Amino acid sequence: MTDQDNLQTTFADRHIGTTPLDQRRMLDAVGYDSIDALVRAAVPESIHAEPIAYSTIPAAVGETEALAELRAIAGGNTVRRPMIGLGYYGTHTPAVIQRNVLENPSWYTAYTPYQPEISQGRLEALINFQTMVSDLTGMATAGASMLDEGTAVVEGMLLARRASKVKGDTFLVDQDVLPQTMALLRHRADAVGIAITTFDVADGLTDADVDGAFGLVVQYPGASGRVADPAGVIDRIHAGGGIAVVAADLLAMTLLKSPGDLGADVSVGTTQRFGVPLGFGGPHAGYLAVRAGLERQLPGRLVGVSFDADGGMAYRLSLQTREQHIRREKATSNICTAQVLLAVMASMYAVYHGPEGLRFIANRVATMAGAIAVGAREAGVEVVHDAFFDTLTLRIPGHAHTVVAAAAEAGYLLHAASDDVVLVSTDETTTASDVVAIVRVLGDRVEERTVLAASNGIPAALGRTSEYLTHPVFQAHRSETRMMRYLKHLSDKDYALDRGMIPLGSCTMKLNAATEMAAVTWPEFAGIHPFAPASDVQGYLTLVGDLETWLAEVTGYDTVSLQPNAGSQGELAGLLAIHGYHQANGDTERTICLIPSSAHGTNAASAVLAGMKVVVVACDDAGNVDLDDLRAKITQHAGAIAALMITYPSTHGVYEHEIRAICDAVHDAGGQVYVDGANLNALLGHARFGDFGGDVSHLNLHKTFCIPHGGGGPGVGPVAAKAHLAPFLPGHPMAQQPDRRPGSTASDVVPAVAGAGLEERLDSEAALASAPQRLAHGGGPVSAAPYGSPSILPITWAYVRMMGVEGLTAATEAAVLGANYLAAKLRDAYPVLYTGDAGLVAHECILDLRPLKESTGITVDDVAKRLVDYGFHAPTMSFPVVGTLMVEPTESEDLAELDRFVDAMLAIRAEADEVAAGTWPADDNPLVGAPHTASSVIAGEWSHAYTREQAVYPLPGIAASKYWPPVRRIDQAYGDRNLVCACPPIEAFAE
DSSP, X not given: OOGGGGOOOSHHHHHSOSOHHHHHHHHHHHTOSOHHHHHHHHSOTTTOOSSOOOSSSOOOOOHXXXXXHHHHHHTTBOOOEEOOBTTBOOOOOOHHHIIIIITOHHHHTBOOSSSGGGOHHHHHHHHHHHHHHHHHHTOSEEOSOBSOHHHHHHHHHHHHHHHXXXXXXXXXXXXXXXXXXXXXXXXHHHHTTOEEEXXXXXXXXXXXXXXXXEEEEEEESOTTSBOOOXXXXXXXXXXXXXXXXXXXXXXXXXXXXXXXXXXXXXXXXXXXXTTOOOGGGOOOOEEEEEOTTOGGGOOSOOEEEEEBTTSOEEEEEXXXXXXXXXXXXXXXOOOOOOOHHHHHHHHHHHHHHHHHHHHHXXXXXXXHXXXXXXXXXXXXXXXXXXXXXXXXXXXXXXXXXXHHHHHHHTTEEOEESSSSEEEEXXXXXXXXXXXXXHHHHHTOOOOHHHHHHOOOOOOGGGBOOSOOOOSGGGTSOOSHHHHHHHHHXXXXXXXXXXXXXXXXXXXXXXXXXXXXXXXXXXXXXXXXOTTOOGGGBHHHHHHHHHHHHHHXXXXXXXXXXXXXXXXXXXXXXXXXHHHHHHHHTTOTTOOEEEEETXXXXXXXXXXXXXXXXXXXXXXXXXXXXXXXXXXXXXXXXXXXXXXXXXESSOTTSSOOTTHHHHHHHHHHTTOEEEEEETTGGXXXXXXXXXXXXXXXXXXXXXXXXXXXXXXXXXXXXXXXXXXXXXXXXXXXXXXXXXXXXXXXXXXXXXXXXXXXXXXHHHOHHHHHHHSOBOOOOOBOOSSSSTTSSGGGHHHHHHHHHHHHHHHHHHHHHHHHHHHHHHHHHHTTTSOBOXXXXXXXXXXXXXXXXXXXXXHHOOOHHHHHHHHHHTTOOOOEESOSSTTEEEEOOOTTXXXXXXXXXXXXXXXXXXXXXHHHTTSSOTTSSTTTTOSOOHHHHHSSOOOSSSOHHHHHOOSTTGGGGOOOOSSOOBOHHHHHHSXXXXXXXXXXXXX
């Protein structure tokens, strides 16, 4: 092999960390002559595909060419001033936040804070978020963010059902709720047997209305803009034993009485307008907060406060955030993530502006709405509601669409709710000249003096009097200098991919290349409202069409929906499609979902939320699905089998050789096969779910396809399916394409634009003439926006475009080689728990530390924390098997980093052996004392049995790039017993 063979010249060469020369050395360690021979030995012959003739994925291009194509696609979008409202608003992202958070790999490449000692920066930012939400909503406790407002309302409904004293199945919904929220509620409620009944807040509720109702939700302010006092309906539902949920606009809460002031039990909503770009609908951080007494009912993640080993204050995730992994089929929510990066942005927006700044912005927004109301009345237009915050309902009989068209011509987007009604919303970006332009569209030559003289529409009786954001953090960082340094201070505490490898099994922490990230903040992508007209979003629809087509082809399915905005929501969408399919066929008795005991915890929770009953299938000693037990369960539940959920490669990190037999057994029983796509990084280019028996799968674009994890979110979890399930995939009532709306049929299909030339794909008429038809998605929505989180789709588009088929295949091969290399290097020190028939693993391996504990007393926690001293984020700990580490190197890490990890793990094994030999006491050694902070080794007299150097510089070379954890080992149990989930007083932990 020559130096020429080792050159890295293409994007794929730079994405894949190991060079051909590195891979030759790695293959020698594993015992194979070539990567092809290794992969053929690992992947079962029954599913291994010869090179697939992909017809829609174009040949790879370089970074410059890919960005040029993205620029052309972005040019297909028309950016007008959005005044549609409906939960989505223009906002100014402070430049210091955009540059130092959104565009900073220290923030966007971090992972979920499951190792809290090295996640203190983002955990503090999330504590700020929780405090912000709790203060503005008047609730006792807020979670660390939800996926979006619509799904947060659904979670509020489910929380109300389990917390209510009422045993009925009726949920009351304000008729003025956001239309996308109403669609979500109806779809999700149907699957779990909840009846939705609407009501008008202004009419109140009677005893008969609340009879059998476990709760209600009120939109505050309403979708129409109306500000109605919900106190009466809240009191009425409480009198009947139910739970009151209020969907509140956080900016409005700076001026209006909070949900807590009104007596609500739960508050939900979105923080999008706190500095997070529209992005055609996402990602944005939703929120959910509860009154005292409901803390343990919270879904999703909750950040709490505890102590470290030195007694200092430290942040960590609370117990219920891992609920789905603990309770499985008894879980009450399948939410396993948060929108961390967006929650950090929203929290820092509040830190940047403080309470006075937020109130100023809110007053200005409300005044602009008041000015439009004055001008509209002067123009003879009826303003339907006298009490409003930022949205006006204007009655213009027979001319609504004419007015909306005239506004669009002037550069503004309004919303025609009907032929007679127009909605217009103001936001932080609205100026006096905008107001003048809108009123002139309505027919009046208004002057700017009207704007300056206007008052807002906030009713005095609902004016806010309670304080908010009183913690010093919301006062201390007002200058850009202070803000920049605060963000740097927090990011320095954390370990992210910009520091080193994060070898988390099942999570695929790979390179998020700068070129892939570039387009996310372009105005043509960032500034688009999710309900903008189809004519304005042709670029986005082209991007969506490309990705749907490409992802369908690489997985062997017929169609893809990009709507699910998390892997858990993709799971749910797939299972709801199966549920809808059986219902449509009259097979209403098919309710059993078979799930292997090794499955991701979200699988079982998603099945429950799709209205299914979970039956667990055993695994054998090799970690494979027990075929005998599977067949026995199928026989036991004959006629009731709805689906099997199976992860492939398995959750144990191996390719199951009997996957075809497993799929055939389920199909023979009349069931559908759901293949969890979490481990697709081990298959791309070599096998396809749809070819070996899958009917539907979700994919994780934040794993296999390079969208960053962002500290625990954002993510995209597309659902891919065979044609017979397409009618039941997620639709949306406000989708810009008719084949993506609930109830759409084959007659509603539109052309699939991928595969045509770029100009044709941006030209709808040319697309109509030349492109093939695609399948309609007629199911209900699973996300608030029609296309989920589209502003981050350019990342995956760029990755696929620059890698091409050959690059994607090579990435799989490099990932599999890397995992087998680590297994070969470490198996003598740590047994590899599961392997395939050839003694090989897939893209990850499970190291069994239980023998280590038995022989030395050192636990998996000790090893995980000690890795911090060596400069590593620990692998996935105790999943799927307690007492193990699941290691996934990904294809992006180079050989030097892999060897650094091997050296660290072998050195830790040697340290454990020293404990066993009595060199160090069992209760005083570098492992149980880990991680070591700088202060812990310099403060006071050193009295440990090991030296300072052994504590913090255990291997040569560490000092040159030492990562210092900010806290020592955290007391998790104390934090679970004592929930403190908001910014504590500074003096609270002073001692």
